[in-house]
Amino acid sequence: MKEDGYSGWWFPPNISANYGQTLDQGTAIITWVTMIGGIVVIGLMLFAVIRYRYRPDRKALYLHGNFKFETTMLVLVTVFTLGGEFFVLGEISEGVWDKIKYQAPEDAMEIEVLAEQFAWNIRYPGDDGQFGETDNELVDEENPFGIDEDDSAAEDDVVTRGLIHVPVNVPVKVKLRSKDVIHSFFIPVLRIKQDALPGETIDVWFQAKETGEYHLVCAELCGLGHTTMKAGFVVEPLEEFQSWLEEKSEE
Amino acid sequence: METNLKLLTVAALVYFSFASITSAATIKGKVLFEGTAPKAKIIQMDQDKACLEFYKGQDPPRFKSLVVNENSTLQSVFVYIGKGVKGKFKSKNIVTLDQKGCAYTPRVFGMLAGETLIVNNGDKTKHNFHLLGKNKYNRSANPGKSIKRKIKKAGSLKIKKKKGKLKSKVMSKIKCDVHPWMVAYVGVMKHPFFRVTGGDGAFEIDDLPEGKYTLVAWHEKLGTQTQEFTVGKSDVKTVDFTYSK
Numbered sequence: 375m376k377e378d379g380y381s382g383w384w385f386p387p388n389i390s391a392n393y394g395q396t397l398d399q400g401t402a403i404i405t406w407v408t409m410i411g412g413i414v415v416i417g418l419m420l421f422a423v424i425r426y427r428y429r430p431d432r433k434a435l436y437l438h439g440n441f442k443f444e445t446t447m448l449v450l451v452t453v454f455t456l457g458g459e460f461f462v463l464g465e466i467s468e469g470v471w472d473k474i475k476y477q478a479p480e481d482a483m484e485i486e487v488l489a490e491q492f493a494w495n496i497r498y499p500g501d502d503g504q505f506g507e508t509d510n511e512l513v514d515e516e517n518p519f520g521i522d523e524d525d526s527a528a529e530d531d532v533v534t535r536g537l538i539h540v541p542v543n544v545p546v547k548v549k550l551r552s553k554d555v556i557h558s559f560f561i562p563v564l565r566i567k568q569d570a571l572p573g574e575t576i577d578v579w580f581q582a583k584e585t586g587e588y589h590l591v592c593a594e595l596c597g598l599g600h601t602t603m604k605a606g607f608v609v610e611p612l613e614e615f616q617s618w619l620e621e622k623s624e625e
Numbered sequence: 626m627e628t629n630l631k632l633l634t635v636a637a638l639v640y641f642s643f644a645s646i647t648s649a650a651t652i653k654g655k656v657l658f659e660g661t662a663p664k665a666k667i668i669q670m671d672q673d674k675a676c677l678e679f680y681k682g683q684d685p686p687r688f689k690s691l692v693v694n695e696n697s698t699l700q701s702v703f704v705y706i707g708k709g710v711k712g713k714f715k716s717k718n719i720v721t722l723d724q725k726g727c728a729y730t731p732r733v734f735g736m737l738a739g740e741t742l743i744v745n746n747g748d749k750t751k752h753n754f755h756l757l758g759k760n761k762y763n764r765s766a767n768p769g770k771s772i773k774r775k776i777k778k779a780g781s782l783k784i785k786k787k788k789g790k791l792k793s794k795v796m797s798k799i800k801c802d803v804h805p806w807m808v809a810y811v812g813v814m815k816h817p818f819f820r821v822t823g824g825d826g827a828f829e830i831d832d833l834p835e836g837k838y839t840l841v842a843w844h845e846k847l848g849t850q851t852q853e854f855t856v857g858k859s860d861v862k863t864v865d866f867t868y869s870k
Contacts, residue, residue: 493672493805515800515808516666516688535806536672598753598765599803606671625667625685 386562389609391543391583393473394565400470403462478579482545485538488519489550489557489570492599494590495519496538498619500530518553532623536605541615542585548578558594561607567593582609650856652864653829656702656822656842659869662693668728668806675750676727676804688806689732691846691870698826699868701733702844703796703812705819706830707851709838714816716740722799722809724752729799729809733845735819736811738779744772751803758797760813765803779815793843810845835860842866 382402388394426432486497486505495518499505506521506528513520518535521528540546550559552570559578560567563586568578592603610618665687670676680686692700720736722729725747736742744754746766753765754772758781766772781797795814801807812819820828837855847868856862 490805491802515806516690518805534671535669537669597802598763602673602751602803604672 387584388563388565389582389584389586389588390564390566391581392545393470394580396470396473397565400466403466474579475577478547478577479545482547482579483541484547484549485540486519486549486551487538487559487570488553489559489592489596489603490518490553491555491597492592492603493518493535494538494592494603494605496534496605497521498532498534498622499527500532500623502527502530506531513553530623532619534622537608538590538605539608539610539615539618540582541612542582542609544612545579545581548580550576550578555596556594557592557596557603559590560593561588561590563588563607569594585609585611649832650835650858650860650862651829651831652833652838652840652854652856652862653827654704654864654866655825655827656699656704656844657826657865657867658693658697658699659867662691662870665689665691670727670804670806673727673750673804675748679726679748686726686728689728690808691844694824694826696826698822699844699847700822700824700826701731702822702826702828702842702866703733703735703810703819704822704828704830704840704842704866705735705795705812705814706816706833707794707839707841709836710816710818711834711836712816716817719743721745722754722811724748724754724801724807727752727801727804727807729801729807731809731821733810733821734812735795735814735821736776737817738777738813738815739775741773741775742811744774746770752801752807753803755800755802756797756811757800758813760797763802776811776813779813781813793849796843796845812843840864844868 385398385401388398390397484499484503488495488497497505497519504527506523507525508520509522510520512522519533521531521533523529548559550568550570551574552572554572556572557570558567559570561580564580564582566578566580568576570576586609588607588609590605590607592600596603667685667687670680670686689701694700714737716737716739718737719741720734720743722731722734722742722744724745727748727750744766746752746768749768751765751767753763756762756774759778760776762774764772764774779795781793781795793812795812796810797813799809799811818830818833820830822828833856835857837853840852840854842850847870850866850868852864852866854862854864
């Protein structure tokens with residue numbers, strides 16, 4: 375276990391600056407609990423299999439049930455399981471859920487991500503910070519968002535396909551949409567996974583704390599080309615990000 | 626007697642082939658473009674390294690949906706006879722569509738219903754050949770592999786787009802779902818009187834029997850235009866189309 379998080383060597387790198395570590399912590403807790411439980415149960419089973427194995431002089435016994443013992447065990451197990459679950463859900467998970475879903479910083483950089491069979495389309499609002507109007511009738515292979523170029527806010531919009539660049543240490547809010555079927559926006563290094571539903575705009579936010587080149591993949595089987603539906607995810611210093619965006623807007 | 630028959634046959638063949646050449650009319654012309662075409666956008670192929678690699682050291686690839694030639698004519702316009710052709714035409718030709726550099730070549734092409742289409746994959750990545758319209762078909766091919774498919778039905782479901790501006794009765798769209806920027810159009814025809822304009826923006830349809838016809842020009846972005854014309858025996862007629870933006 376690392377000091378700054380709970381990622382073990384078996385995890386992909388975790389570059390999340392906010393809730394990613396907590397999610398890994400959750401995974402670690404579940405792993406340890408189920409591992410200990412598994413060892414106890416399988417251990418007892420192995421012990422019973424070996425200790426009470428067949429012997430010519432050994433006879434099987436038939437025992438009547440012990441009502442008192444069984445009832446006590448049933449109640450205890452129920453209380454422990456349910457209690458544990460409510461504790462985990464209420465005390466630990468809810469806070470994390472709240473952070474992921476509802477605590478996107480106000481000053482987060484906004485981008486739009488549109489999933490389609492089988493590609494990721496990304497739109498940056500440009501200098502004015504506003505997304506231009508879109509019209510479904512304008513959608514084609516050259517204009518995946520259907521941006522209305524007559525709209526003044528659309529002029530500086532930057533659209534990329536299969537490539538996301540984000541600045542390091544800056545919160546980013548994604549407006550996630552889907553064009554056709556259910557896709558899932560999954561950036562493993564950020565521990566983000568959010569389904570994209572057709573007809574809905576879903577907010578996702580994240581903050582990366584380490585630069586590097588990673589991947590965005592689709593985590594929901596969406597058809598024939600599902601496995602090829604990926605995009606580059608590049609985290610870079612703010613200046614480099616800005617010059618990249620400028621370069622893209624000139625294209 | 627036998628030699629006479631042979632001679633007669635040869636003579637008849639010569640006569641009929643000659644007659645068919647001389648009695649056929651030709652319709653030719655140019656597809657002109659007025660105005661300035663917007664600069665084509667760069668195709669962003671970042672999602673597939675094999676596509677990126679193909680263009681390494683070259684200029685980045687651009688969309689070819691609106692290509693204006695140096696002599697102000699339009700490329701990839703499908704020109705065909707819409708109405709007036711009589712008779713049935715059959716062919717066993719093979720039409721080839723190449724996938725190279727994560728793009729289709731040719732982008733616009735025509736074929737006769739009943740002909741076989743071979744789709745080659747010359748890229749180092751998987752493509753899927755997705756034909757829309759009446760001859761709906763979808764299949765993927767690994768690098769170096771080809772797809773062979775007989776295209777049976779002429780015509781198309783209507784391609785309708787941009788507030789009814791773009792309609793076609795013959796064009797079907799071909800796309801690759803793995804690489805959404807890849808698009809081609811095929812006109813599946815009942816007769817062989819069609820051409821696609823190339824680098825000179827010109828077309829020439831010959832072997833046309835005399836009659837009254839409708840000539841249709843179709844461009845994927847600029848829509849359809851029609852003109853009517855009548856040709857007599859061995860006429861050569863010029864019809865130009867003009868698109869503007």
